[in-house]
Amino acid sequence: MPPSxxxxxxxGKTRAEDISNILRDEILLGQYxxxxxxxxxxxxxxxxxxxxxxxxxxxxxxxxLGIVQVQPGGVRINPLEQASLSVLGPLLDLKAEGxxxxxxxxxxxxxxxxxxxxxxxxxxxxxxxxxELLQILERIDPTSDVSDQDEQFRSVLEAFVKALGGIxxxxxxxxxxxxxxxxxVGRLKPKQPxxxxxxxxxKDMAIAIEANNGNQLAMVISxxxxxxxxxxxxIEADIPTFANxxxxxxxx
Amino acid sequence: MPPSxxxxxxxGKTRAEDISNILRDEILLGQYxxxxxxxxxxxxxxxxxxxxxxxxxxxxxxxxLGIVQVQPGGVRINPLEQASLSVLGPLLDLKAEGxxxxxxxxxxxxxxxxxxxxxxxxxxxxxxxxxELLQILERIDPTSDVSDQDEQFRSVLEAFVKALGGIxxxxxxxxxxxxxxxxxVGRLKPKQPxxxxxxxxxKDMAIAIEANNGNQLAMVISxxxxxxxxxxxxIEADIPTFANxxxxxxxx
DNA sequence: GGGTCATTTTGGTCAGACCATTTTGGTCTG
DNA sequence: CAGACCAAAATGGTCTGACCAAAATGACCC
Numbered sequence: 001m002p003p004s005x006x007x008x009x010x011x012g013k014t015r016a017e018d019i020s021n022i023l024r025d026e027i028l029l030g031q032y033x034x035x036x037x038x039x040x041x042x043x044x045x046x047x048x049x050x051x052x053x054x055x056x057x058x059x060x061x062x063x064x065l066g067i068v069q070v071q072p073g074g075v076r077i078n079p080l081e082q083a084s085l086s087v088l089g090p091l092l093d094l095k096a097e098g099x100x101x102x103x104x105x106x107x108x109x110x111x112x113x114x115x116x117x118x119x120x121x122x123x124x125x126x127x128x129x130x131x132e133l134l135q136i137l138e139r140i141d142p143t144s145d146v147s148d149q150d151e152q153f154r155s156v157l158e159a160f161v162k163a164l165g166g167i168x169x170x171x172x173x174x175x176x177x178x179x180x181x182x183x184x185v186g187r188l189k190p191k192q193p194x195x196x197x198x199x200x201x202x203k204d205m206a207i208a209i210e211a212n213n214g215n216q217l218a219m220v221i222s223x224x225x226x227x228x229x230x231x232x233x234x235i236e237a238d239i240p241t242f243a244n245x246x247x248x249x250x251x252x
Numbered sequence: 253m254p255p256s257x258x259x260x261x262x263x264g265k266t267r268a269e270d271i272s273n274i275l276r277d278e279i280l281l282g283q284y285x286x287x288x289x290x291x292x293x294x295x296x297x298x299x300x301x302x303x304x305x306x307x308x309x310x311x312x313x314x315x316x317l318g319i320v321q322v323q324p325g326g327v328r329i330n331p332l333e334q335a336s337l338s339v340l341g342p343l344l345d346l347k348a349e350g351x352x353x354x355x356x357x358x359x360x361x362x363x364x365x366x367x368x369x370x371x372x373x374x375x376x377x378x379x380x381x382x383x384e385l386l387q388i389l390e391r392i393d394p395t396s397d398v399s400d401q402d403e404q405f406r407s408v409l410e411a412f413v414k415a416l417g418g419i420x421x422x423x424x425x426x427x428x429x430x431x432x433x434x435x436x437v438g439r440l441k442p443k444q445p446x447x448x449x450x451x452x453x454x455k456d457m458a459i460a461i462e463a464n465n466g467n468q469l470a471m472v473i474s475x476x477x478x479x480x481x482x483x484x485x486x487i488e489a490d491i492p493t494f495a496n497x498x499x500x501x502x503x504x
Numbered sequence: 505g506g507g508t509c510a511t512t513t514t515g516g517t518c519a520g521a522c523c524a525t526t527t528t529g530g531t532c533t534g
Numbered sequence: 535c536a537g538a539c540c541a542a543a544a545t546g547g548t549c550t551g552a553c554c555a556a557a558a559t560g561a562c563c564c
Contacts, residue, residue: 040514051549060309064316072515073557085337085427105424116364172357175337176428303518324546325526
């Protein structure tokens with residue numbers, strides 16, 4: 001029986017990647033408890049109809065996410081608190097079924113880091129660089145409709161984050177940003193978008209930049225995202241999760 | 253020729269782990285440029301005298317660190333800015349030879365995140381929890397000698413960070429902390445330790461906690477680590493690196 | 505219940521093979 | 535000379551079947 005001819009799937013992903021994504025989601029959804037072992041490599045190879053090598057590669061990925069620990073005798077599940085930041089993306093993708101509060105948690109952390117980023121950048125920026133930051137903030141067209149403004153706010157935020165990074169060049173912040181999926185933050189909104197609040201933030205940011213006041217910039221950013229986080233927390237309390245769906249059916 | 257009998261090294265690490273660490277450090281030290289390809293799996297298997305499977309596992313680890321991109325035709329080096337936060341630990345370990353400024357960058361980011369952590373925790377803490385935080389801050393014995401106080405400061409900082417996490421329970425912050433190697437931060441000091449500055453920080457923190465003032469707590473923490481970062485920056489400018497050692501020998 | 509030991513199961517690694525995709529080098533044309 | 539095209543070589547992706555080290559399991563005894 002020669003080796004299989006299916007190297008990559010239609011989406012360009014390898015079999016090992018598909019498998020690690022499936023296992024990752026099962027783990028994040030709580031199918032296995034911390035300390036428990038995954039099924040053996042041989043069993044998983046049978047389940048997914050692949051060679052054991054592909055399973056090993058899939059499990060390698062999970063190990064680097066920090067959600068499993070691989071040792072002879074079996075692959076054990078780690079507590080989620082011991083995972084690496086790279087697990088945040090998949091967690092967010094599972095929002096409604098996994099740990100919904102991660103969204104509001106992310107927003108407040110993002111705000112603090114964006115504030116820091118602004119502070120560091122303003123401490124170093126030339127007048128030209130400040131002008132460029134102000135130009136980015138002015139990109140929103142106030143006459144467009146609400147959903148367009150939402151999209152524009154997201155795009156402005158992304159461009160602003162990027163420009164700050166280009167000024168302060170703090171690698172640690174950049175690495176954190178890579179893990180935070182900041183492109184998602186602009187999408188983490190209450191059901192009713194708040195163009196007024198978003199526009200007020202951009203105005204306040206512009207004022208702080210014109211005044212070259214890094215602490216002021218950090219403060220208006222932090223405050224905005226703290227407020228957003230509080231709103232999201234209220235919504236998260238209402239979201240049914242896998243865990244509380246099971247709890248409810250156990251009591252019915 | 254049967255499979256090798258050497259499964260793990262004396263330190264409990266697999267061959268694949270050893271190899272990925274070697275390749276990781278070579279990459280971080282700039283031996284390959286972004287966009288270049290690593291040697292092929294087959295060539296690396298020859299170089300390290302192992303089976304190609306072990307090389308594939310080693311490279312899988314590098315891919316999850318975000319420092320390489322694996323595709324048919326070769327494994328290419330990513331720019332460091334696209335790496336994951338997990339690369340920070342190894343970068344710090346290479347401090348004197350890699351990118352020395354990452355230390356001061358880490359310190360300022362750590363300070364901002366610790367400040368946020370303090371703010372979030374104080375927003376939620378019971379009186380008992382605040383008392384526990386104060387107790388941790390009082391652990392330093394002012395009559396002990398300077399190097400003991402340094403060790404105590406580090407230990408207090410760690411316990412404090414942990415206690416804050418236990419109060420606010422923000423998973424995103426926890427995941428970032430996992431990647432920041434925060435246990436290293438207390439060791440990132442100028443050559444002359446500053447027990448006076450450290451003790452002043454602990455005093456200021458205690459005052460803010462007693463006043464239950466989260467913004468005050470965040471501010472004293474941030475300021476302390478900003479100052480430390482500035483000091484470290486001055487020292488970093490004097491450290492010879494691989495890159496500027498090569499530059500100098502090219503001009504001699 | 506705990507301790508010991510043999511057996512089984514698990515992960516770690518190997519050689520050799522074949523397929524899909526990318527890279528390289530050669531040739532031709534304008 | 536530059537650009538296009540093509541075949542061959544090289545690369546990663548995956549397979550089968552194998553063996554070894556370390557951990558897990560179950561039987562037995564006290």
